[in-house]
Amino acid sequence: MADQTGGWTGQARIRALIGIVVIIAAAIGGWLYATAGRETTDDAQVDAHVAQISARVGGTVLRVLVKDNQAVEADSTLVEIDSRDYQIAVDRARADLLDAEAAAKAARSNVPITATTATGSVASAEGSIVAARAGIEEAEKGIEAARARLAAAASRVREVEANATKATRDVERLKGLLAKDEVSQQQYETAVAAAESSRAAVDAAKSQVLEAETGVRAAESRLAQAHGGVSVAQAALRSAQTAPEQISAIEARAAAAEAHAQQAKAVLAQAELNLQHTALKAPVKGFVSRKTVEVGQNVQAGQPLMSIIPLDEVWVTANFKETQLQRMRPGQRATLKVDAIGGREFNGHIDSIAAATGARFSLLPPENATGNFVKVVQRVPVKIVLDPGQDPEHLLRPGLSVEPTVYTR
Secondary structure, eight states: OHHHHHHHHHHHHHHHHHHHHHHHHHHHHHHHHHHTTEEEOSOEEEEEOOEEEEOSSOEEEEEEOOOTTOEEOTTOEEEEEOOHHHHHHHHHHHHHHHHHHHHHHHHHHHHHHHHHHHHHHHHHHHHHHHHHHHHHHHHHHHHHHHHHHHHHHHHHHHHHHHHHHHHHHHHHHHHHHHHTTSSOHHHHHHHHHHHHHHHHHHHHHHHHHHHHHHHHHHHHHHHHHHHHHHHHHHHHHHHHTTHHHHHHHHHHHHHHHHHHHHHHHHHHHHHHHHHHTTEEEOSSSEEEESOOOOTTOEEOTTOEEEEEEOTTSEEEEEEEEGGGOTTOOTTOEEEEEEGGGTTEEEEEEEEEEOSSOTGGGSSSOOOOTTSOOOOOOOEEEEEEEEOTTSOTTOOOOTTOBEEEEEEOO
16 A cells, blocks of 8 residues: 555656646747747947037137026027127128228229220220321322422522523623614613513522422421321320220229129128127037036137037937847837836837947957957947837936847747
């Protein structure tokens, strides 16, 4: 009886042991089945954009309108820098612009004036040349007429001299005949009067020659003056014909004046922009962080003053092992467990997978071509974004640790 009871007890123990093994195997199988379609890691943290606020211009800080961790709206004023120097620069640049625009306007008005004056000068010079050439023709005709009168006067002199010579000889001949009473006293006196008249005619003819010579010299002088007038008119024409070059020079000066005006306009725009930069505004909606600026501080252009973190758009950067990426794809569902919020879970999905491992982006990437290579499992950053409406209270802050789970099935 005892042996039979002992045998039953042994069989019961075996059955119980088998049952426990079956239950454990079923539990392990169920756990493997349940976790076969998911990947998880504890190497993950919350990320967000960080807008660095730095001074665009230098100066003394007059007012700081925000505090650390304060929520600010986009385009709200954060810091005010003393703007008096920049206002003076704007006023000076505006005055320079007005001066440059006035100079450009005057230069532009000179272009049509120069063109009109040059055209009139050409016409006037051409008219002067025509008039001077007509004067030359008239002077040449005057010279010909004066020379003709001179020639006629010279012929007249020769003629009256011949007559005077004949009359003188007649007087001498009649004087001898009068002494012999062969001619009358009247004939002799008539011959003497004729001789005197001939001599007077010679003097008159010589006077006409002198007058004709004076007329020739006067005509030649008028001809020389006419030639001089042509030379002067031709010089004026040559000067007037440089009008295109003069107009080009005036246009070049006008273009230079307009370019100077444009330069002054650019200087004014830069001065106005610098004046606007004395008021630093928030580029995005978010929370102030790392504020280092204080009232009275003298800041320089480019100096960091604070950061703005927009918590409306945060994501999780999860560094999965390379062995976990085989079935991981963008768009797959994920849950995010955050330690700082008591293990609260958030829903999201994979947005993208990095194009290289984290080690490749490190400051000193590992060099594996040394012959002492030890294989190390690499981690690849995976960006997981939250589904809409998951964090309305903005509880997720950049840098918080996260345990993401990605469902690959």
